[in-house]
Amino acid sequence: MKTLDRKAAEIFRALLALQTTKIDNSDGTYMPVYLELIGRIDKYDFFSLAHYGQQNGDAMRDPEMLFALHKETQQFIPYYYRNDYCGIEQNSVKWSEDGIALNPRLQAEHTTFANQWLRNIAAQQGILWQHSDWLRTAY
DSSP, rough: OOOOHHHHHHHHHHHTOOOOSOOOOTSSSSEEEEEEEEEEEETEEEEEEEEEETTTEEEEEEEEEOOOOOOEOOOOEEEEEEETTTTTTEEEEEEEEEEEEHHHHHHHHHHHHHHHHHHHHHHHHTTTOTOOOOGTTTO
């Protein structure tokens, strides 16, 4: 499975280190980012990272991605993408009692997107990652 590259992983750790579910440092210029721990099993913690918009009073994911953090390797694995405005929902990895089902091509696409998206989030929200050695131990 593909994992976030070093910079994207540092940004994700920086977001986790903020210890808040809503990150909104842009004075309304950009959409807030929501980060939530959504589950734990065996060797993994699962997180949701999302932007939300509204349409007809309903919350719309624009987008939402799910990530698995492997507890031993500390690597983030992007595995789910959803954009409600586009009607897209993709699951590239499924964990079950029978093991892991993987769509390698789609999971690689999710990882490429997540690497760039996290850089965009960092720039938009003023999250600095260039000097973040301390963040490696924050989570």
